[in-house]
Amino acid sequence: MPDYLETTVDKFIFKVATDRYYSAEGVWALVEGDRIRIGMTDFVQQRNGDITFAVVRSEGTALEAGDEVAAIETIKANVSLASPVSGTVAEVNPAMEMSPEVANQDPYGEGWLVVVQARDWPGDRDSLLDPRAYFELMKGQAEEEAKKL
Amino acid sequence: MPDLPQRKVGIVACSGEELAEGTVTRLAALRVLEQLRSGDTVTICLPLFLAGGEGDRAFARFYPTIAVDGCDKRCAARATELYSGKPAASVVVSDLVSEHGLRRPEGTRRLNASGQQAVELTAGRVAGLVDQLLDGQWSRRSGSFVKAEATAQPEDAVQATCSCGSGIPIQKVDVDGRTVSLVALPLIFEQFRGDGKAPGADVAKQLLDIVRIYNPLPAGSDEAYLTALAREYAAFYSQKEAGL
Amino acid sequence: MIVPCSGIGKSYGAVSREAAYILTEDARPQSTQLVALSLLVLGDAEARAAVEAQPTVTIDGCKLACAAKMVQDSGGSVARGFAVLDVYRRHRELKPQGIAELNEGGQQLAHALAEEISAVVDDLIAQDEARHHA
Numbered sequence: 182m183p184d185y186l187e188t189t190v191d192k193f194i195f196k197v198a199t200d201r202y203y204s205a206e207g208v209w210a211l212v213e214g215d216r217i218r219i220g221m222t223d224f225v226q227q228r229n230g231d232i233t234f235a236v237v238r239s240e241g242t243a244l245e246a247g248d249e250v251a252a253i254e255t256i257k258a259n260v261s262l263a264s265p266v267s268g269t270v271a272e273v274n275p276a277m278e279m280s281p282e283v284a285n286q287d288p289y290g291e292g293w294l295v296v297v298q299a300r301d302w303p304g305d306r307d308s309l310l311d312p313r314a315y316f317e318l319m320k321g322q323a324e325e326e327a328k329k330l
Numbered sequence: 331m332p333d334l335p336q337r338k339v340g341i342v343a344c345s346g347e348e349l350a351e352g353t354v355t356r357l358a359a360l361r362v363l364e365q366l367r368s369g370d371t372v373t374i375c376l377p378l379f380l381a382g383g384e385g386d387r388a389f390a391r392f393y394p395t396i397a398v399d400g401c402d403k404r405c406a407a408r409a410t411e412l413y414s415g416k417p418a419a420s421v422v423v424s425d426l427v428s429e430h431g432l433r434r435p436e437g438t439r440r441l442n443a444s445g446q447q448a449v450e451l452t453a454g455r456v457a458g459l460v461d462q463l464l465d466g467q468w469s470r471r472s473g474s475f476v477k478a479e480a481t482a483q484p485e486d487a488v489q490a491t492c493s494c495g496s497g498i499p500i501q502k503v504d505v506d507g508r509t510v511s512l513v514a515l516p517l518i519f520e521q522f523r524g525d526g527k528a529p530g531a532d533v534a535k536q537l538l539d540i541v542r543i544y545n546p547l548p549a550g551s552d553e554a555y556l557t558a559l560a561r562e563y564a565a566f567y568s569q570k571e572a573g574l
Numbered sequence: 575m576i577v578p579c580s581g582i583g584k585s586y587g588a589v590s591r592e593a594a595y596i597l598t599e600d601a602r603p604q605s606t607q608l609v610a611l612s613l614l615v616l617g618d619a620e621a622r623a624a625v626e627a628q629p630t631v632t633i634d635g636c637k638l639a640c641a642a643k644m645v646q647d648s649g650g651s652v653a654r655g656f657a658v659l660d661v662y663r664r665h666r667e668l669k670p671q672g673i674a675e676l677n678e679g680g681q682q683l684a685h686a687l688a689e690e691i692s693a694v695v696d697d698l699i700a701q702d703e704a705r706h707h708a
Binding site for chain 2 (some may be wrong): 578579581582587591592594595599608610611612613615616618636640641643644655666673674
Binding site (some may be wrong): 230233234256267282285286 | 584585586634637659662663666669670671
């Protein structure tokens with residue numbers, strides 16, 4: 182179980198796991214040897230609401246960093262999530278087909294999207310944020326959204 | 331110095347399904363939340379609140395909350411008091427309707443004309459209360475408004491610097507083998523350290539007094555919380571002294 | 575007994591409430607009764623007696639399943655739990671929107687949900703009658 186950075190905006194508690202990297206758009210990348218597990222952050226899942234459908238790129242798909250890795254549908258929004266890494270999709274979370282809400286319930290654990298066999302992790306990593314940097318960015322975004330409501 | 335959390339007011343509506351007044355509470359709350367005071371209010375979902383929603387309960391502990399109930403069973407007000415703290419204000423639709431000599435609302439799914447009137451009346455009352463609460467200083471210790479010139483109140487503890495920035499930080503603490511979330515604890519620690527209070531038995535008691543304002547503590551648990559707070563504050567203090 | 579969550583934060587909560595009304599007022603008024611979740615949780619004797627004595631169907635908006643959890647915690651047992659989210663997945667064209675006022679999609683979704691629950695209610699009653707005759 183990772184540790185979390187945590188902040189509260191109004192009644193919403195947002196967590197950022199401290200053991201992985203992040204894109205500015207809220208997709209996390211967890212290193213597992215030469216493979217990278219990918220998912221959406223707690224902020225992204227809370228902001229967009231309960232996931233009704235998720236379409237995830239299939240096994241064997243070649244991806245560049247920035248390519249769409251998943252399309253998420255909620256009653257609030259249709260969200261396209263971009264892969265933070267380049268490589269080939271090695272595994273797809275089977276829960277995404279029938280129970281994508283697992284990404285709402287456990288965004289940093291059981292709610293993972295895909296595992297990518299990375300092609301150039303050191304190169305991709307340089308474009309990503311460490312947990313503290315993402316936390317600060319996310320906090321700002323959350324506070325801005327709270328002001329709009 | 332980081333900005334303090336923006337003051338907002340929580341609204342918890344009973345949404346009771348069995349009476350038209352329950353539907354009135356729901357529509358009135360939504361009217362205030364979406365139209366009348368949209369930037370100043372936050373909805374607290376009662377079922378989630380009852381089922382243990384941590385964010386909703388923490389919000390209702392830290393911010394003034396208005397309970398809007400349909401009838402004198404006052405489920406929203408009682409739930410708020412049970413899980414967070416006494417609501418800053420309580421509106422009961424059946425009382426309000428009586429007070430204004432309106433006919434009783436009818437229709438649980440589609441309110442009749444009296445029901446619509448009751449919605450407007452309730453929404454107006456709640457909006458007025460929101461304004462009062464945002465203008466006034468609500469003391470959680472006394473459960474009432476305090477005068478502006480009152481001497482140091484527990485709210486001063488909120489004026490601490492906070493390393494995590496704005497928002498209401500929550501810290502999970504082991505209390506006698508159980509993990510408990512304590513609202514505002516990091517802020518309270520920062521305030522104490524800022525006031526030059528080194529860890530010790532006396533300081534632990536002071537911490538307990540402040541923590542109690544924001545977090546309902548089970549009866550008979552003071553000793554366990556004292557031990558936990560003393561330990562956590564000592565660890566926090568040492569880390570800060572070591573520059574971590 | 576029908577216990578909706580009536581959550582106020584999402585359209586799903588509004589659908590749960592509407593479906594409960596359709597069921598208890600139109601579709602199965604003789605064989606169903608609404609029980610307010612908060613009354614149950616806060617210890618109302620009548621509400622507690624009702625869920626203890628009769629099979630209970632919960633209607634939750636989302637997967638947080640507040641109604642199902644709280645009915646169980648309050649001494650009732652959930653004969654069947656529904657989540658609006660799951661029903662929406664089966665009726666993707668009926669996208670619910672609005673909380674104070676449900677859109678057409680939400681209204682239709684509530685009807686679809688009430689229909690599914692009606693079938694379950696009929697089953698539960700049939701099972702109960704069969705037990706009495708046995």
